[in-house]
Amino acid sequence: MMTTSTLPTDTPSVVAPKPKSAGGGLGRYLLVRFLLIFPTIFILVTLVFLLMRSIGDPITAAQGGKLPADQLQALIHAAGYDRPVIVQYFEYLGQIFTGNFGNTLSDNRPVTEVLLTYGAATLELAFYALIVAFIVGIPLGMLAAYFRDRFPDAVLRIFAILCYATPVFFAGMLLKLVFSVYLQWLPVAGRASTRTELAMQSLPNKTGIYLVDSIALGSPAAIGDVLSHAVLPGIALGLLTAGVFLRLVRTNVIGTLGTDYVDAARSRGVSEGRLVRKHAYKPALIPIITVIGLQIAILLGGAVLTETTFEWKGLGFQLAAYLAARDFVAVQGIVALLAVIVALTNFVVDVIAALIDPRVRY
Amino acid sequence: MSTTTEAVATLPPRKSGFFGRLPVLKQLRQSVGLQRGMLITGLVVTAIFVLVAIFAPLIAPYGFAQLRGPDGPFGAQQPPSPEHIMGTTVGGYDVYSRVIWGAQTAILVIIIAVIFSIFIGILLGLISGYIGGWLDRVLVVIGDAIYAFPSLLLAIVLSIVISGGQSSLWGGIFAAALSITVVYIPQYYRVIRAETIRIKAEPYVESAKMLGASTPRIMFRHVLRNATRTLPIIFTLNSSEAILTLAGLGFLGFGIEPTAAAEWGYDLNKALSDVTSGIWWTALYPGLAIVLAVLGITLVGESLNDLADPRLRGRKRVKAKSGAMSATSVDAPLPSDLDILDENATAPSSTDGLENSK
Numbered sequence: 001m002m003t004t005s006t007l008p009t010d011t012p013s014v015v016a017p018k019p020k021s022a023g024g025g026l027g028r029y030l031l032v033r034f035l036l037i038f039p040t041i042f043i044l045v046t047l048v049f050l051l052m053r054s055i056g057d058p059i060t061a062a063q064g065g066k067l068p069a070d071q072l073q074a075l076i077h078a079a080g081y082d083r084p085v086i087v088q089y090f091e092y093l094g095q096i097f098t099g100n101f102g103n104t105l106s107d108n109r110p111v112t113e114v115l116l117t118y119g120a121a122t123l124e125l126a127f128y129a130l131i132v133a134f135i136v137g138i139p140l141g142m143l144a145a146y147f148r149d150r151f152p153d154a155v156l157r158i159f160a161i162l163c164y165a166t167p168v169f170f171a172g173m174l175l176k177l178v179f180s181v182y183l184q185w186l187p188v189a190g191r192a193s194t195r196t197e198l199a200m201q202s203l204p205n206k207t208g209i210y211l212v213d214s215i216a217l218g219s220p221a222a223i224g225d226v227l228s229h230a231v232l233p234g235i236a237l238g239l240l241t242a243g244v245f246l247r248l249v250r251t252n253v254i255g256t257l258g259t260d261y262v263d264a265a266r267s268r269g270v271s272e273g274r275l276v277r278k279h280a281y282k283p284a285l286i287p288i289i290t291v292i293g294l295q296i297a298i299l300l301g302g303a304v305l306t307e308t309t310f311e312w313k314g315l316g317f318q319l320a321a322y323l324a325a326r327d328f329v330a331v332q333g334i335v336a337l338l339a340v341i342v343a344l345t346n347f348v349v350d351v352i353a354a355l356i357d358p359r360v361r362y
Numbered sequence: 363m364s365t366t367t368e369a370v371a372t373l374p375p376r377k378s379g380f381f382g383r384l385p386v387l388k389q390l391r392q393s394v395g396l397q398r399g400m401l402i403t404g405l406v407v408t409a410i411f412v413l414v415a416i417f418a419p420l421i422a423p424y425g426f427a428q429l430r431g432p433d434g435p436f437g438a439q440q441p442p443s444p445e446h447i448m449g450t451t452v453g454g455y456d457v458y459s460r461v462i463w464g465a466q467t468a469i470l471v472i473i474i475a476v477i478f479s480i481f482i483g484i485l486l487g488l489i490s491g492y493i494g495g496w497l498d499r500v501l502v503v504i505g506d507a508i509y510a511f512p513s514l515l516l517a518i519v520l521s522i523v524i525s526g527g528q529s530s531l532w533g534g535i536f537a538a539a540l541s542i543t544v545v546y547i548p549q550y551y552r553v554i555r556a557e558t559i560r561i562k563a564e565p566y567v568e569s570a571k572m573l574g575a576s577t578p579r580i581m582f583r584h585v586l587r588n589a590t591r592t593l594p595i596i597f598t599l600n601s602s603e604a605i606l607t608l609a610g611l612g613f614l615g616f617g618i619e620p621t622a623a624a625e626w627g628y629d630l631n632k633a634l635s636d637v638t639s640g641i642w643w644t645a646l647y648p649g650l651a652i653v654l655a656v657l658g659i660t661l662v663g664e665s666l667n668d669l670a671d672p673r674l675r676g677r678k679r680v681k682a683k684s685g686a687m688s689a690t691s692v693d694a695p696l697p698s699d700l701d702i703l704d705e706n707a708t709a710p711s712s713t714d715g716l717e718n719s720k
Contacts, residue, residue: 036503043507051523154396161664165656167606169613170630170649173637181640188638294510301512305610309634320614323518331522335515346510 026354033350037343044339049092052332053085101337104322104330111333114318120208121191121314125237125306126299128230130292132238133245138285140242141249146276148254156246163243168302172236172309179232187229189311196225237306241295248291252284286356293349297342397665404661411655415465424456426463426624442643449643451632453620457643461651463624467535468655471608472601474539475546479600480593482543483550484586490551491558492581502555505548513603514610517541521616535618538611542604553596557589564588595670598663602656609652626652 076082095102101111144156180188187193191210192200199222200206200213207213211230214222256262257280265279266272304316311317315334322330414421440450448457490498508516520541561567562585570580612618612627620628626648633645 039503040507040510043504044511047508048519051519054523149396154399157400157664161657161660162653165602165606165653165660167609167613167627167630167649167652169610169634170645170652173630173634173645173649177637177640177642177645181638297510297512301514301610304512304514305613308614319515323522324615328522331519335519338515339511342510342512343507 029354030351033347033354037347040343040346041340044343045093045096045336046089048332048335048339049089052328053088096336101333102329104327104333106322106325106327106330111330111337114330114334115315115337117208118313118315118318121210121312122300122303122307122316124191124209124211124230125233125303125312125314126296128234129237129241129299129302129306132234133241133295136239136242137245138249138281138288141246142253142276142281144246144250145253145257145280146273148250153250157250160243160246160250163239163246166239167305168236168240169305169309171239172232172306175232175236176309186231191229191312192222192226193229196222233306233310233312236309237299237302240302241299244291244295244298245288248287249281249284252287253280256280256283286353289349289356290353293346296345296349300338300342397668400661401665401669404658404663404665407654407658408662411465411658412469414462415469418462418466422459422462424459426455426460427621428456428459448647451629451644453632455620457629457647460620460624460629461626461647464626464629464648464651465655467618467623467625468605468608470535471539471542472604474536475542475604476597476601478539478543479546479550480597483547484554484590486547487551487554488558488581488586488589491555492562492577492585498555501551505551508545509548509552513545514607516545517607517611518614518616520544521611535623538608538616538618539604541611542607545607546600546603549596549600550593553592554589557592558585561585561588592670595663595667598659598666602659602663605652605656605659 073082081088092102101115103110104114140156140159144153144160147153147156176188179186191197192214196210196214199217199219200210207216210226211223214226217223253276257275262275262279265275270279300316303314304319306312307314307317308320315338319331319334322334440446442449446456446458448461450456451460486501490501517538518541521537524537524540567580567584570584575583608625609627609630612625612629613631615628615631618625618628629648630645630652633641633648636642636644
């Protein structure tokens with residue numbers, strides 16, 4: 001972890017003016033980008049550790065007032081929280097380096113196990129949300145660009161802002177109210193009905209991703225059940241990102257519509273609609289790939305809220321439960337793990353962007 | 363010639379200094395058609411939001427923590443009626459009153475959060491961008507790390523640290539505001555740093571240096587005043603994000619106690635179980651309040667953003683009188699337009715920048 005002091009010297013930041021390096025190329029970019037993962041994780045983990053420890057030890061936070069002072073002291077001593085913070089810090093760093101994020105206080109499970117159990121659910125939710133975002137955001141964005149500054153554009157832009165302005169939990173509650181309570185079309189909460197969940201428990205190698213499991217089960221009823229549970233949470237979380245995509249596609253399509261090659265196509269008599277559909281939209285999608293990196297972070301934050309709204313038993317739901325139980329070891333572990341995930345996905349997204357668009361490699 | 367048009371196109375006409383400007387009015391005049399409509403709608407909604415917050419004690423029929431009227435308790439989960447036009451919550455509070463009082467809480471949090479993050483963010487960005495070196499590199503990596511992290515999670519951690527989860531009116535407001543502050547500092551920091559690096563290379567900064575102006579003087583006098591042009595946009599967009607983060611914290615149970623202040627996110631959290639049994643009023647109104655407040659502020663921010671970006675600015679005006687744009691920016695050379703003038707090296711008024719340093 002000492003890399004942090006030496007590393008930044010050769011890592012141009014994302015916001016730094018791009019140096020006009022002649023060569024370097026893809027290999028160097030990938031290496032630098034890969035090394036940048038470590039300071040990012042290191043900083044976040046350190047930040048979370050220092051913040052969480054600044055309010056005292058987690059055992060007092062969880063058990064304080066419930067246990068007599070001497071028992072509390074014994075527990076604190078057994079867990080090693082009475083040692084100097086700096087010692088605990090280095091021990092924590094060492095543990096994280098070996099993939100050990102600690103055990104939860106309330107139910108004494110390894111945080112990594114919690115992640116594996118519930119991470120699949122969150123992954124599934126994020127996947128549905130991204131599908132909704134793509135289906136809704138990209139065509140509507142192209143439409144808005146096509147009708148630029150006219151009435152449909154105005155409606156679509158207000159829609160995009162509404163997507164952003166509506167908290168996911170409020171959107172979720174409205175959807176629930178309309179589709180589950182009044183129309184009774186879709187289930188109120190959960191990831192699947194109890195019957196399907198029990199059936200999937202019997203599978204030999206469960207993935208924890210219900211869609212995959214239900215397909216493995218081979219029962220159309222189970223697949224339908226899983227999907228019907230996914231619709232509302234997927235829409236609630238997906239609309240948030242859909243609004244971002246819509247705005248991004250609109251801006252970029254408008255930008256590419258003014259470029260020379262589109263002008264050339266236009267002068268050949270290509271219709272305006274075809275220009276948007278065939279010529280302008282592909283380059284406009286590249287920024288979306290880069291934005292997905294940031295969206296992952298937003299999706300994870302939104303997942304905490306969506307999962308709480310729909311009792312979707314994923315990481316976010318579990319995090320909220322640990323928060324309520326004041327189990328700060330679990331909270332610290334999950335947050336640190338999420339930091340690792342965010343840093344890794346950002347790396348993957350940047351690599352994909354660099355592979356697609358050579359201009360990204362500086 | 364080509365450089366002239368490019369400079370004018372990428373740097374739209376801007377307002378005068380930090381205090382004497384009226385940014386929104388300027389943009390209002392600049393806007394056309396749809397964009398003007400969006401800007402005006404946003405301004406009206408935001409104005410209503412602010413007025414409701416200021417006059418909450420006069421508008422709200424009951425207190426935010428009031429459980430009983432002159433004729434006994436309000437009762438829990440009562441549907442809308444003449445006494446309670448938006449019904450009552452599961453805890454027996456008047457929904458309408460809490461929605462009104464909630465505006466006040468939201469505004470207080472925004473003000474505190476935005477002031478803190480603007481000051482700290484600007485200061486860090488200015489120092490980091492102007493001085494550079496290892497400090498800059500370390501700050502950039504830290505800023506990027508925080509920026510990439512889910513802001514709500516960070517806000518949760520911070521609110522645990524600051525208030526241990528739940529607290530009084532000011533404790534809760536400060537906890538929420540400070541959690542939001544830390545999350546948004548990197549945004550101001552990034553923008554100001556990027557601008558500072560750009561401005562640092564401008565000739566007028568170099569001349570000021572030659573004339574012996576001290577580093578702090580150059581930083582605050584020459585760089586800062588020219589680096590703030592994008593601030594109104596970030597300011598508005600951050601305010602709306604602050605409302606959403608506050609609501610998210612409240613929804614997860616890190617809000618302000620109902621007896622200390624009204625907070626929309628908290629009310630929505632309590633309304634979650636109502637929804638399943640078909641009780642809509644406890645969720646709908648606080649939720650709509652959030653949406654409207656965020657919508658209004660975002661509309662203003664988006665419009666300002668579009669007007670600052672020539673690719674997105676309304677086209678009709680350019681079509682109608684194509685010479686008008688460059689005319690406005692040259693006609694009235696404001697101090698903040700200096701970098702345009704410097705690049706073009708046209709008007710004698712480009713010495714304005716040097717007067718400051720003499």
